Amino acid sequence: MSILIKNGYVLDPSTGLEGKRDIFIKEGVIKEVAADINEEAERVIDAEGMYVMPGFIDLHVHLREPGYEYKETIATGAMAAARGGFTTICPMPNTNPTIDNDQMIEYLLLKAKKEAGVNILPIGAITKGQQGHELADIESMAKAGAVALSEDGKSVMNTALYLESMKQAKAAGIPIFAHCEDKDLVQGGVMNEGAKSRELKLPGISNAVEDVIAARDIIMAKETGVQLHLCHCSTKDSITFIKLAKEGGLPVTGEVCPHHFTLSDEDIPGDDSNYKMNPPLRSKEDVQALKEALRDNIIDVIATDHAPHSEAEKEKSMAESPFGIVGLETAFSLTMRELVNTGYLTPMEMVEKLSTNPAKILGIDKGSLAAGKIADITIADPKEEYAINVNEFASKGKNSPFHDRKVVGKVKTTIVAGKIVYKE
Ligand SMILES: NC(=O)N[C@@H](CC(=O)O)C(=O)O
Numbered sequence: 390m391s392i393l394i395k396n397g398y399v400l401d402p403s404t405g406l407e408g409k410r411d412i413f414i415k416e417g418v419i420k421e422v423a424a425d426i427n428e429e430a431e432r433v434i435d436a437e438g439m440y441v442m443p444g445f446i447d448l449h450v451h452l453r454e455p456g457y458e459y460k461e462t463i464a465t466g467a468m469a470a471a472r473g474g475f476t477t478i479c480p481m482p483n484t485n486p487t488i489d490n491d492q493m494i495e496y497l498l499l500k501a502k503k504e505a506g507v508n509i510l511p512i513g514a515i516t517k518g519q520q521g522h523e524l525a526d527i528e529s530m531a532k533a534g535a536v537a538l539s540e541d542g543k544s545v546m547n548t549a550l551y552l553e554s555m556k557q558a559k560a561a562g563i564p565i566f567a568h569c570e571d572k573d574l575v576q577g578g579v580m581n582e583g584a585k586s587r588e589l590k591l592p593g594i595s596n597a598v599e600d601v602i603a604a605r606d607i608i609m610a611k612e613t614g615v616q617l618h619l620c621h622c623s624t625k626d627s628i629t630f631i632k633l634a635k636e637g638g639l640p641v642t643g644e645v646c647p648h649h650f651t652l653s654d655e656d657i658p659g660d661d662s663n664y665k666m667n668p669p670l671r672s673k674e675d676v677q678a679l680k681e682a683l684r685d686n687i688i689d690v691i692a693t694d695h696a697p698h699s700e701a702e703k704e705k706s707m708a709e710s711p712f713g714i715v716g717l718e719t720a721f722s723l724t725m726r727e728l729v730n731t732g733y734l735t736p737m738e739m740v741e742k743l744s745t746n747p748a749k750i751l752g753i754d755k756g757s758l759a760a761g762k763i764a765d766i767t768i769a770d771p772k773e774e775y776a777i778n779v780n781e782f783a784s785k786g787k788n789s790p791f792h793d794r795k796v797v798g799k800v801k802t803t804i805v806a807g808k809i810v811y812k813e
């Protein structure tokens with residue numbers, strides 16, 4: 390199959406290229422990027438007025454397989470990714486059973502190859518069963534293809550055990566993706582602690598729940614030299630700590646999720662669990678700090694933390710429903726609306742956060758539109774206005790606070806290794 394993408398506005402931070410170009414793809418590879426290509430192609434895509442970008446890479450998703458197929462499967466999660474412009478996604482290991490050994494990594498990769506149209510790069514658990522007592526077999530998971538380690542859903546509270554895992558991760562050459570939450574400080578909280586939680590009479594989660602572990606993890610990264618990536622940063626002090634770590638030359642990076650830069654706790658309309666996720670929506674002051682951190686390159690990555698749950702689970706009250714919202718199919722539109730159209734990020738910087746930087750963190754040869762690279766490409770209309778409709782999601786999860794929200798910027802075509810996996 391050969392594809393010729395004509396007249397698109399190419400955004401490729403890996404080469405510094407920004408401007409109107411054609412792209413010719415053959416046998417899954419980008420053959421040429423130039424002003425006017427006239428090769429014969431089986432398929433021609435008219436990309437006039439469109440952004441043409443290296444495929445987005447999501448460092449943080451939940452595919453729920455095995456064990457929770459009623460929430461999402463590898464197949465439906467992959468379709469949601471393609472619809473959202475993501476050509477590569479990294480599923481977290483909090484499945485049942487947990488992804489905590491080499492056979493589970495192999496199983497996931499095999500299933501993904503058969504059932505998913507996008508690239509799936511799995512993350513292994515840090516401890517067996519994510520129980521926090523005994524380390525998983527880190528070296529063998531890395532050998533089997535785990536691209537990172539994470540205890541996502543919780544933190545490894547035993548710092549001595551965590552130290553050992555960091556040493557092993559460093560030896561295996563893979564990063565730690567840290568979910569920062571002090572289990573003992575949460576105390577049944579379901580939303581951000583503040584005026585709004587008091588108004589709604591719901592138990593609060595303080596910023597300290599995240600901050601103490603974020604600080605600890607950075608200290609431990611300094612101790613071990615492991616590559617550390619902080620997941621779903623939500624507080625202004627997490628940002629301060631990452632800034633300090635970077636100034637100190639540590640290999641520390643951070644991610645922010647679209648819901649955390651779009652909404653604050655003041656936007657929670659009442660007892661609606663589509664607004665319940667971990668970490669919670671924070672104060673306006675925190676939201677402002679996240680946007681500035683994205684602008685100032687303290688935060689490197691936009692990741693979705695796509696966390697699908699069933700309707701029955703999310704119909705329950707804030708107190709009783711599980712934490713998490715879906716994000717794959719709204720990330721690009723929310724980023725355009727909240728960060729690009731407001732001047733926090735240039736289009737090139739947006740692509741850095743959605744593709745170039747995630748590829749660098751994983752150390753993979755992606756996130757680039759240079760000739761010779763595998764053709765993972767996202768084409769989107771930056772101007773189209775539409776209202777998000779959860780009923781149109783390819784994901785099984787409809788749990789989003791953004792239903793009916795007017796946004797701007799829409800993914801039109803997603804290409805993985807030269808194959809069109811999504812077309813609107
Ligand atoms: N983010 C969430 O609210 N939930 C995630 C777990 C996690 O990312 O911590 C989930 O697995 O549902």
Ligand SMILES: [Zn+2]
Pocket residue numbers: 541542543568620621667668
């Ligand atoms: Zn998490």
Ligand SMILES: [Zn+2]
Pocket residue numbers: 449450451481541542694696
């Ligand atoms: Zn998560």
